[in-house]
Amino acid sequence: MSVFVDASTRVLVLGITGHQGTIHTRGMKAFGTQVVAGTSMRKGVPEVEGVPVFESVEDAVKATHPNTACLFVPAPFAKDALFEVADAGIPLAVIITEHIPFHDMLDMLYYASAKGTRILGPNCPGIATPGAAKVGILPNVIFKPGNVGVVSRSGTLTYEIVNNLTENGFGETTCIGLGGDPVPGTTFIDALAGFQKDPETHAIVMVGEIGGVAEEEAAEYIGKHVTKPVVSYVAGQSAPPGKRMGHAGAIITRGKGTAESKVQALSKAGVRVAKFPYEIPGLVRQALKA
Amino acid sequence: MVKLLEWQGKEVFRNYGIPLPKGAVVHSGEEAAKALGTQVPLPCVVKAQVRVGGRGKGGALRFANTAEEAQKAVGELIGSKFKDETVKEVLVEEKRPIERELYISLTLDRSKRLPILMFSAEGGVEIENVPDEKIHKLWVHPYAGILDYQKRQVAKLLGLTDAPAKEVGVLMETLWKIFQGEDAELVEINPLVLSAGHLLALDSKVTIEDDSIFRHPQYDHLQGDMTPLEEKAHEKGIAFVEMGGDVGVIANGAGLTMATLDVLLENGGKPGVFLDLGGTDDPKKVAEAFLLMSEAHPKVVFINIFGGVTRCDTVASGLVSEIKQNPPPFGIVTRIRGHNETEGKAILKEAGIGSFSDLAEAVRQVVSMEGQ
Known part of the structure; x- marks a missing residue:
């Protein structure tokens, strides 16, 4: 079992002829993912990495029946691309693209939800279920099948944490990158609900960062609905207020969104909070023994 | 994020039709004297154009009854430092009678993933200093925009009747158009005043989202909060x-x-x-x-x-x-x-x-x- 993606995942890559689209199509295939189709604004490209390329999402859906879309489309065109995906009835859209204006994302979010499409991202590394499928840009080499579910707002920090878990003998059910934007399509709560329901997930690692109140809300949800042990880390204790720390969503505004507030809320909900990212495997071990 | 100066925000307001006092941006006492003779009636307010808040208490807002007073105030403010920010521009604006000071803003509520309209009958002070129970909130769905019942609700909670009640509804629509049309992160009027029985925007705070600059090249050269x-x-x-x-x-x-x-x-x-x-x-x-x-x-x-x-x-x-x-x-x-x-x-x-x-x-x- 897993969350959101599994062996039945069939991926359509939007923007497959671009540099990133091509590299990561190769990466997804190497992971064992069924990449069934791609689309491109460029005309007359028959295939990329052995994957057939279509001019529209509708054509790709008719011919290859994907159930997941992975978007590498540049920010100014991402909204239109997502509308096309939602209109074609694809239930999951993973948006890797960074710098999508939040006004566009609001339109995308409510349009997609009306059409029954879940968005993961934007500005996210994607999602991976080891041994089954990967949608996005997460590195293949760090994963191993196992019983730890990982959900995070960051990219590289997550790779480092997953790598640490794997090196310490653990493996992952699914690793979900929510992305660093202020309006995420999928939230901690969605991911936590998925892991709570997934029988193979025995422990959950949640990686947060400053900005917004998503961690505080997740803490409240954990207190009420999550019976599995949760280990967490929150990045950005040293971040000065009013400064965007790389991610559009990582900013302390009007006193809200500090690491301190998040750590406090999570601890109160019974979450084991790591002071340093490298403490996570030890805390997971403790949690699984308890 | 691109933080507009008060006068830049007011230019946006003017383009969208929000009522404003008459004013002019000046860079010297002489320019102020010229503006006061033509565009701006006396008495007037002399406002240093800086991005940091707290101008009232900090002496960055002055009042002048005569052109000489205004000229002197502008001369003092230009080139001075206000909380580490050098004053390069001054807004000289007609002083209007104030019956009431209100607050209204539109921004993103990350928690609800919806735009939020905040308003209060206690404007004129920094909103952080207004007690929570005095700040009203309502959420705007991007596909619905401002709803008629929300306009009635805002007028009622702000205690507005007759002309100002209608005006606040129009203002809400306009703020929403600015918020979406300019890709704003924040559009704030504080204070929004009742002056001679009509609503008037005395201040502006507008910030534009960085990621949207590709469709708003006019904001590209403007400074944000960065060193x-x-x-x-x-x-x-x-x-x-x-x-x-x-x-x-x-x-x-x-x-x-x-x-x-x-x-x-x-x-x-x-x-x-x-x-x-x-x-x-x-x-x-x-x-x-x-x-x-x-x-x-x-x-x-x-x-x-x-x-x-x-x-x-x-x-x-x-x-x-x-x-x-x-x-x-x-x-x-x-x-x-x-x-x-x-x-x-x-x-x-x-x-x-x-x-x-x-x-x-x-x-x-x-x-x-x-x-x-």
Whole structure:
């Protein structure tokens, strides 16, 4: 079992002829993912990495029946691309693209939800279920099948944490990158609900960062609905207020969104909070023994 | 984020038809005198154009009954410093009678993932100082916009009847048009005043989202909340934040960079610069990062790279060739982890660059170099 993606995942890559689209199509295939189709604004490209390329999402859906879309489309065109995906009835859209204006994302979010499409991202590394499928840009080499579910707002920090878990003998059910934007399509709560329901997930690692109140809300949800042990880390204790720390969503505004507030809320909900990212495997071990 | 000055925000308001006092932007006493003779009636308000708040209490707002008084006030304000910000422009505006001061704003509620309209009958002070129960909130769905019942609700809660009740409904629509049309993060009027029985915007606070500048080139050259060096990095597409201490951190990925600074702080180091390298397969980016770093004058720079998609040995070779070509003016400690880590570390060691696997160990080395 897993969350959101599994062996039945069939991926359509939007923007497959671009540099990133091509590299990561190769990466997804190497992971064992069924990449069934791609689309491109460029005309007359028959295939990329052995994957057939279509001019529209509708054509790709008719011919290859994907159930997941992975978007590498540049920010100014991402909204239109997502509308096309939602209109074609694809239930999951993973948006890797960074710098999508939040006004566009609001339109995308409510349009997609009306059409029954879940968005993961934007500005996210994607999602991976080891041994089954990967949608996005997460590195293949760090994963191993196992019983730890990982959900995070960051990219590289997550790779480092997953790598640490794997090196310490653990493996992952699914690793979900929510992305660093202020309006995420999928939230901690969605991911936590998925892991709570997934029988193979025995422990959950949640990686947060400053900005917004998503961690505080997740803490409240954990207190009420999550019976599995949760280990967490929150990045950005040293971040000065009013400064965007790389991610559009990582900013302390009007006193809200500090690491301190998040750590406090999570601890109160019974979450084991790591002071340093490298403490996570030890805390997971403790949690699984308890 | 692009933070507009009051007069720039008011230009936006004017274009969308929000009622404003008559005013003119001036750069000298002479310009003020000229404006007062033609565009702006007396008595007037002389307002320093700075992005920081608290102008009223801080003496950056002056009142003048005569052109001479106004000219003098403008002369004093131009070139003066207000909370570290130099006053380059002054807004001279007619002084209007004030019956009531209200507050209204539109911004994003990240928690509800919806735009939020906030309003209060207690305007005129910084909204942070208004008690929560006096601030009313309603949420705007992007596909529905401002609803008629919401207009009635706002008028009622603000105690507006007759003409101003109608005006506030129109104003809500207009704020919504600005919020969406200009890709604003915040549109705020504080105070929104009742003057001679009509609503009038006495101040403006408008910030535009960075990521939307591709469709609003008119805001491209305007300054945000960044230091000059941060601006420079921003133009090169590098996430860079100055934090005051003397250790610079270069890492790949925002989360990893923040986490590295946290570990540094916990170990007694003083975080000086946050520099997110993003994808590291481009050696030019490393060169640019070093150049920016040297302008921030850190004592030590800690490079923390996780090789995932990019291999550690590729990153290490890139670093070594850059350091050899242009020896940077700061000490360097590196930590690289991930794919082909052993090979990467060997490359760094051979070039005489300190390299660690363990983050805590690396940070201790950084802190000891910082103390030297």
